[in-house]
Amino acid sequence: MTVPEQRRSPDAALALRGLVKQFEAKVAVAGIDLDVPAGSFFGLLGPNGAGKTTTLSMAVGLLRPDLGQARILGYDVWADPIAAKSRIGVLPDGVRLFDRLTGTELLAYQGLLRGMDPTVVDRRSVELMDVLQLGAGNRTLVVDYSAGMKKKIGLACALLHAPRLLVLDEPFEAVDPVSAALIRGILQRYVTGGGTVVFSSHVMTVVERLCSHVAIMADGRIRVRGTLDEVRGDRSLEDVFVEVVGGRTATGSELSWL
Numbered sequence: 001m002t003v004p005e006q007r008r009s010p011d012a013a014l015a016l017r018g019l020v021k022q023f024e025a026k027v028a029v030a031g032i033d034l035d036v037p038a039g040s041f042f043g044l045l046g047p048n049g050a051g052k053t054t055t056l057s058m059a060v061g062l063l064r065p066d067l068g069q070a071r072i073l074g075y076d077v078w079a080d081p082i083a084a085k086s087r088i089g090v091l092p093d094g095v096r097l098f099d100r101l102t103g104t105e106l107l108a109y110q111g112l113l114r115g116m117d118p119t120v121v122d123r124r125s126v127e128l129m130d131v132l133q134l135g136a137g138n139r140t141l142v143v144d145y146s147a148g149m150k151k152k153i154g155l156a157c158a159l160l161h162a163p164r165l166l167v168l169d170e171p172f173e174a175v176d177p178v179s180a181a182l183i184r185g186i187l188q189r190y191v192t193g194g195g196t197v198v199f200s201s202h203v204m205t206v207v208e209r210l211c212s213h214v215a216i217m218a219d220g221r222i223r224v225r226g227t228l229d230e231v232r233g234d235r236s237l238e239d240v241f242v243e244v245v246g247g248r249t250a251t252g253s254e255l256s257w258l
């Protein structure tokens with residue numbers, strides 16, 4: 001029997017249980033349990049190699065975990081992939097796009113894959129290209145886009161079907177300050193409208209400005225989690241991050257040859 005959507009009413013938009021992933025000898029993710037509350041703006045932080053991309057890839061069904069489960073709005077990503085994936089928009093790491101298309105063509109293709117009404121796709125695509133300053137009539141192929149433009153068209157693809165959950169890997173990487181402000185505004189409106197955003201980032205100021213909740217990862221595990229205020233206390237997020245991750249500071253004696 002199919003359970004009506006409203007009866008599922010999951011509190012967590014994304015629920016991860018016991019996720020583990022090992023690449024040969026390297027344990028990239030060492031057992032992660034995480035609930036992302038519906039309606040939250042959730043920042044996943046961690047140093048390079050902490051396991052953020054691996055975690056998010058498993059969370060959205062791009063990478064099969066060795067162990068554990070991921071549920072999106074109550075739907076198991078691996079047992080019920082269509083129900084789960086139709087409800088999310090994903091900006092993966094190093095966005096691999098069908099890049100021999102213009103931005104508008106790529107959005108049309110994305111809409112077809114999602115089974116959307118072509119007139120809705122056309123309308124939204126013009127708006128997205130315009131709002132993200134990619135130029136609605138732009139005939140440039142995505143392969144010739146700059147890194148920041150690729151990020152923005154990837155974000156447009158993630159938004160096109162108006163999902164209830166957005167999972168974004170480093171959405172602000174490579175985008176200029178004007179575009180970053182634009183993207184922040186779009187995402188803030190999206191959360192105000194009831195959507196949930198999970199994103200990974202190294203940029204503490206962005207996370208502090210946007211997020212209601214954060215988790216800090218290191219060595220494949222979540223070290224700290226909670227609301228931004230719980231995690232930060234009366235310190236800056238950067239201080240907490242450095243303490244949790246165990247960063248080293250320069251003594252002045254390094255690279256003396258330089």
Ligand SMILES: Nc1ncnc2c1ncn2[C@@H]1O[C@H](COP(=O)(O)OP(=O)(O)OP(=O)(O)O)[C@@H](O)[C@H]1O
Nearest residue numbers: 023026027028046047048049050051052053054055
């Ligand atoms: N396909 C792979 N094959 C082998 N090792 C991998 C693979 N993908 C990730 N790893 C390793 O797993 C660890 C976690 O990588 P991951 O990309 O998840 O980290 P990250 O937190 O996203 O890092 P960054 O902030 O630098 O993007 C790293 O040590 C990385 O080298």
